[in-house]
Amino acid sequence: METILTIKNLDKVYNKKVHAVKNVSFEIYKGNVYGILGPNGSGKSTTLGIVLNVVNKTSGEYQWFNGNLETHDALKKVGAIIERPNFYPYMTAEENLKLVCKIKSIPLTKVYEKLELVGLLDRKDSKFRTFSLGMKQRLAIASALLNDPEILILDEPTNGLDPQGIRQIRDLIKIIASQGTTILLASHLLDEVEKVCSHVVVLRHGEMLYQGSVDGMLSTEGFFELKSENLNLLKEKLTQHVAVENILQEEDKLVVHLKENLEAKDLNEYLFKNGIILQHLVKRKNSLEEQFLELTKNK
Structure with missing residues (x-):
C-alpha cells in the first residue's frame, strides 16, 4: 500500500x-x-x-x-x-x-x-x-x-x-x-x-x-444486557461462565462484560440449560467514547 x-x-x-x-x-x-x-x-x-x-x-x-x-x-x-x-x-x-x-x-x-x-x-x-x-x-x-x-x-x-x-x-x-x-x-x-x-x-x-x-x-469483546425474573440466580450462573469478566446490576437488568468472545445464542443456550429463561438479551459493543475514556483515564 x-x-x-x-x-x-x-x-x-x-x-x-x-x-x-x-x-x-x-x-x-x-x-x-x-x-x-x-x-x-x-x-x-x-x-x-x-x-x-x-x-x-x-x-x-x-x-x-x-x-x-x-x-x-x-x-x-x-x-x-x-x-x-x-x-x-x-x-x-x-x-x-x-x-x-x-x-x-x-x-x-x-x-x-x-x-x-x-x-x-x-x-x-x-x-x-x-x-x-x-x-x-x-x-x-x-x-x-x-x-x-x-x-x-x-x-x-x-x-x-x-x-x-x-x-x-x-x-x-x-x-x-x-x-x-x-x-x-x-x-x-x-x-x-x-x-x-x-x-x-x-x-x-x-x-x-x-x-x-x-x-x-x-473490537473489544463487548458486553451483554440481560434480564430475567430471578436476577440473583442469573448472576450466580453468569459468574460461573468462563467468558464473563464482571457483572454490574443496573436497576432491573445485569450488564455483563466479557473477557473473550461469546455469541448471544451460546449464552442463551447455557442459561436455558441452567434453568434460566431470559426476558431480555442484547449484545452491545463499547462506543468510541467509552473506549476513548478507558484509554485516557489514567493519563
Whole structure:
C-alpha cells in the first residue's frame, strides 16, 4: 500500500516549557480517512502544522510520499485547511476560486468541477460575505481540492457549524474519500471520527495513546444486557461462565462484560440449560467514547 506520509519520533517544545508533541510516530496510507483525535491542547494542530511546514519541529522527522519529493514539491500534492476560510468577502465564489487558480496555475475549468462537488455550483455568483459558515467551509474545501491533491488535510472541519452544516461536511468528506483522495482530519469530536474515519490516531497531552483502525479500537469483546425474573440466580450462573469478566446490576437488568468472545445464542443456550429463561438479551459493543475514556483515564 502506497505511503502518503510517514512521521517518526516527532517532538515539539514551545519556549522550552510547553511540550506540545511528544515522540509521535505514525503512517498515512493512500485511500484511507484518518482522524487525529484528542481534546483541545492534545497536539493535533501542532502535528498538522509541522507536516505542512508552517510550524518548526524540535526533533524527529517526517517525509511525504516515501521521501521521493522534497517537502516544498510534495506540498503541491497536498490540499489543506488549517484555519478559518479566508476569501475576499465582496467577490463571488467563482471569482475567489478563479483567483486561487491563477495564483497556483490551475486550469479555470476546475472551478466549476469543484463547486459542483461541494454543492455550491448554483451559488457561484453569490458573494462570499453572504455565505453561511457551512457554505464558507465547503468553499474552502473546494479551494483545497482545485489542484486534485493526493491528500486533503482538515483541522476541525465542523467546528462552529450547526447540525445541518456538520452533516453536509461529513457527507462531503465521505464523497471525496470515495473518489480516492486520502483524508487526514483533526478533531476533538468522537462522533465525527467514528462516523467518517477508517483509521484513528489518539493524542492526549502530546502523547500518542493509540493508532490503528477505528474498528480495531472498537473490537473489544463487548458486553451483554440481560434480564430475567430471578436476577440473583442469573448472576450466580453468569459468574460461573468462563467468558464473563464482571457483572454490574443496573436497576432491573445485569450488564455483563466479557473477557473473550461469546455469541448471544451460546449464552442463551447455557442459561436455558441452567434453568434460566431470559426476558431480555442484547449484545452491545463499547462506543468510541467509552473506549476513548478507558484509554485516557489514567493519563
